[in-house]
Amino acid sequence: MPPITSKAAAMLPCSLLLFFFLLLSSAAAAAIKLPLYRHLPAxxxxxxxxxxxxxxxxxxxxxxxxxxxxxxxxxxxxxxxxxxxxxxxxxxxxxxxxxxxxxxxxxxxxxxxxxxxxxxxxxxxxxxxxxxxxxxxxxxxxxxxxxxxxxxxxxxxxxxxxxxxxxxxxxxxxxxxxxxxxxxxxxxxxxxxxxxxxxxxxxxxxxxxxxxxxxxxxxxxxxxxxxxxxxxxxxxxxxxxxxxxxxxxxxxxxxxxxxxxxxxxxxxxxxxxxxxxxxxxxxxxxxxxxxGDAMVPAGKKKTTMQYVPLLNNAASKPPYSVYYYLALTGISVGGKPVNLPSRAFVPSSGGGAIIDSGTTFTYLDPTVFKPVAAAMESAVGGRYNRSRPVEDALGLRPCFALPPGPGGAMELPDLELKFKGGAVMRLPVENYFVAAGPAGGPAAGPVAICLAVVSDLPASGGDGAAAGPAIILGSFQQQNYHIEYDLGKERLGFRQQPCAPKS
Incomplete structure (x- = not known):
C-alpha cells in the first residue's frame, strides 16, 4: 500500500480521519499502572x-x-x-x-x-x-x-x-x-x-x-x-x-x-x-x-474537574519559586465569608496560599487562623463545650467535647475554600475535623473532635506575621480528592472522589 500523502489524506472520509485521530490520541495518552506498594514507617x-x-x-x-x-x-x-x-x-x-x-x-x-x-x-x-x-x-x-x-x-x-x-x-x-x-x-x-x-x-x-x-x-x-x-x-x-x-x-x-x-x-x-x-x-x-494525563476507567462517569490558576510568588526567587501558589480569594465557615487580611491571598515573601503533599494538617498563619477559629466557634454557637485538656494535649484547637450518650450526632459548620474563577472546594467534615481520644490512659473511644489545622503562637507584642506562605493546604484536607497539577497550563485541578473502595 503506498504512503498516504497530504493530498490523498484530504480525500479520506471524515469518519476515517476521525478514527485515526482517536486511535493515535488514545495510544499517546494511555496510562500505565505501576504495582501497588505499601510503605510502613519505622x-x-x-x-x-x-x-x-x-x-x-x-x-x-x-x-x-x-x-x-x-x-x-x-x-x-x-x-x-x-x-x-x-x-x-x-x-x-x-x-x-x-x-x-x-x-x-x-x-x-x-x-x-x-x-x-x-x-x-x-x-x-x-x-x-x-x-x-x-x-x-x-x-x-x-x-x-x-x-x-x-x-x-x-x-x-x-x-x-x-x-x-x-x-x-x-x-x-x-x-x-x-x-x-x-x-x-x-x-x-x-x-x-x-x-x-x-x-x-x-x-x-x-x-x-x-x-x-x-x-x-x-x-x-x-x-x-x-x-x-x-x-x-x-x-x-x-x-x-x-x-x-x-x-x-x-x-x-x-x-x-x-x-x-x-x-x-x-x-x-x-x-x-x-x-x-x-x-x-x-x-x-x-x-x-x-x-501524565489521568484516564477515566471504562464504564465510569467522569466528574467535573474544577481548575484554579497557579500563581508565581511576587519575589520570583527561591525558595518560593518552588511552591505551588493558588489563586485563593476567600474562606467561608458555615456559609459566611471570613474577614481575612490581604496577605492571605497575595503570593509574596510573607503571604499567599500554597498546596503541599508533605504537610499533614493545613497550616494557617496566626493572622489567618484567629479569624477562622473564631468563625468556627461562632458557627457552633455554644452547642458544644470546648475540651481544653484535649487541646493542651494535642496542640490543636478548637476542640469540642462529644455529646454524652451513645451515637450522639454533632452539627458542624461547613468549610469552603474559594478561588479565582469561581472554583470552590467544599471540604467534607472528615477532612477538617479529627476525632481525639482522652488526654491520658488507654483510649476507650474519641471524647472530642478538633479542627485539623495548626498555627504558630503569636509573637509577643505582635500579630505573628512572618515570611513565607500564610496558608499551606495539607494532605489531610486533600484526602479523597483527585488533585491535578497541569504545569503546561499553569493551573491546578481538583474534584472530590473516593480514592479507594469504601474510603
Whole structure:
C-alpha cells in the first residue's frame, strides 16, 4: 500500500480521519499502572501491640500536629532552589500507588540503577530535589527506635550499579543545589564533567539529609497487565549518606524546579488521589499517583474537574519559586465569608496560599487562623463545650467535647475554600475535623473532635506575621480528592472522589 500523502489524506472520509485521530490520541495518552506498594514507617512497625498503639493515639495526633508545624516552619523559612519551565515533550502517563503513613506523607516505589534496586520514596510537592538513603555507610540519626526496622530499610548501593555516576561540578545539575561558580569546586575526583559536585545539605522542618549528587537510571515498574515505560537515564538524584530525623525512605521532589521528577521526566502534568487517613498503614488499599494525563476507567462517569490558576510568588526567587501558589480569594465557615487580611491571598515573601503533599494538617498563619477559629466557634454557637485538656494535649484547637450518650450526632459548620474563577472546594467534615481520644490512659473511644489545622503562637507584642506562605493546604484536607497539577497550563485541578473502595 503506498504512503498516504497530504493530498490523498484530504480525500479520506471524515469518519476515517476521525478514527485515526482517536486511535493515535488514545495510544499517546494511555496510562500505565505501576504495582501497588505499601510503605510502613519505622515508628508504626515498632509498635509492640495494637493496644499500645491505641493508647498512644493522643501522642500520634500530637506528633502529626508538631510535624505539620515543623514542616510549615521549613516552607516559610525556605532554602535555595532552582526553577525550570515545563517541558513541551510528554511521555505516556504512568500510574503508581500512594500510601499514608505515620509521618503524614504518601509514598510510592521506584527502581534505581543497573541492575535495578527497588526503593520507596515519599511524594513531596514542597521541594524539588529527590534523594535516597545511599551506600552501606548510610546513617540515620534519631530516625527510629526500632533497630529491626532500621536494618530492613531500603538503601541504594551505587557500587552495585553499572550506570551510577557522580555528578560533576561543571554539570548543569550541580547548579541545582549550589549557586556558586564551578571554579569554587574542589578537586576530589573527576567523572568526565570536571571535579565532583560538592556535597549537598537539605534542611527540613524536623531534620536534614546530606550527601552527593549522582546520576543513574530510574525505572517505573508497571503491573504485569501493563507495558513498562522506557527507563529514564541520567536521572539526577541525591545519594544521602547522613540523615537526621527522617523517615526510613527517600524523597521524590515534585515541586517546581529543574531537579524535580516532573521536570526531569519531561512530564507537563501529574496528579494524585490521596487515600483517606482511615486507611493509615493498611496494605490492602491504596491511592494513586499519575504521571501524565489521568484516564477515566471504562464504564465510569467522569466528574467535573474544577481548575484554579497557579500563581508565581511576587519575589520570583527561591525558595518560593518552588511552591505551588493558588489563586485563593476567600474562606467561608458555615456559609459566611471570613474577614481575612490581604496577605492571605497575595503570593509574596510573607503571604499567599500554597498546596503541599508533605504537610499533614493545613497550616494557617496566626493572622489567618484567629479569624477562622473564631468563625468556627461562632458557627457552633455554644452547642458544644470546648475540651481544653484535649487541646493542651494535642496542640490543636478548637476542640469540642462529644455529646454524652451513645451515637450522639454533632452539627458542624461547613468549610469552603474559594478561588479565582469561581472554583470552590467544599471540604467534607472528615477532612477538617479529627476525632481525639482522652488526654491520658488507654483510649476507650474519641471524647472530642478538633479542627485539623495548626498555627504558630503569636509573637509577643505582635500579630505573628512572618515570611513565607500564610496558608499551606495539607494532605489531610486533600484526602479523597483527585488533585491535578497541569504545569503546561499553569493551573491546578481538583474534584472530590473516593480514592479507594469504601474510603
Amino acid at each position: 515508628a508504626a512497625a515498632a509498635s509492640p501491640s495494637a493496644a499500645a498503639a491505641e493508647s498512644t493515639h493522643h501522642h500520634h495526633l500530637s506528633r502529626l500536629a508538631a510535624a505539620s508545624l515543623a514542616r510549615a516552619a521549613h516552607l516559610k523559612g525556605g532554602h535555595g532552589h532552582a526553577h525550570a519551565e515545563p517541558s513541551s515533550q510528554a511521555p505516556a502517563a504512568v500510574r503508581t500507588a500512594l500510601y499514608p503513613h505515620s509521618y503524614g506523607g504518601y509514598a510510592f516505589s521506584v527502581s534505581l540503577g543497573t541492575p535495578p534496586q527497588p526503593l520507596p520514596v515519599l511524594l513531596d510537592t514542597g521541594s524539588h530535589l529527590s534523594w535516597v538513603p545511599c551506600t552501606s555507610s548510610y546513617q540515620c540519626r534519631n530516625c527510629s527506635s526500632s533497630p529491626s526496622a532500621m536494618s530492613a530499610m531500603a538503601v541504594f548501593h551505587p557500587k552495585n550499579s553499572s550506570s551510577s555516576r557522580l555528578v560533576g561540578c561543571r554539570n548543569p545539575a550541580c547548579r541545582w543545589i549550589h549557586s556558586k561558580s564551578p571554579s569554587t569546586c574542589g578537586s576530589t575526583g573527576n567523572n568526565g564533567n570536571g571535579d565532583v559536585c560538592p556535597p549537598y545539605l537539605v534542611v527540613y522542618g524536623s531534620g536534614s539529609t546530606s550527601g552527593l549528587l549522582i546520576s543513574d537510571t530510574l525505572r517505573l515498574s508497571p503491573s504485569s497487565s501493563s507495558s513498562a515505560p522506557a527507563p529514564f537515564r541520567n536521572f539526577a538524584i541525591g545519594c544521602s549518606i547522613v540523615s537526621v530525623h527522617q523517615p526510613p525512605s527517600g524523597l521524590a521532589g515534585f515541586g517546581r524546579g529543574a531537579p524535580s521528577v516532573p521536570s526531569q521526566l519531561k512530564v507537563p502534568k501529574f496528579s494524585y488521589c490521596l487515600l483517606s487517613r482511615r486507611f493509615d498503614d493498611n496494605s490492602a488499599v491504596s491511592g494513586e499517583l499519575v504521571l
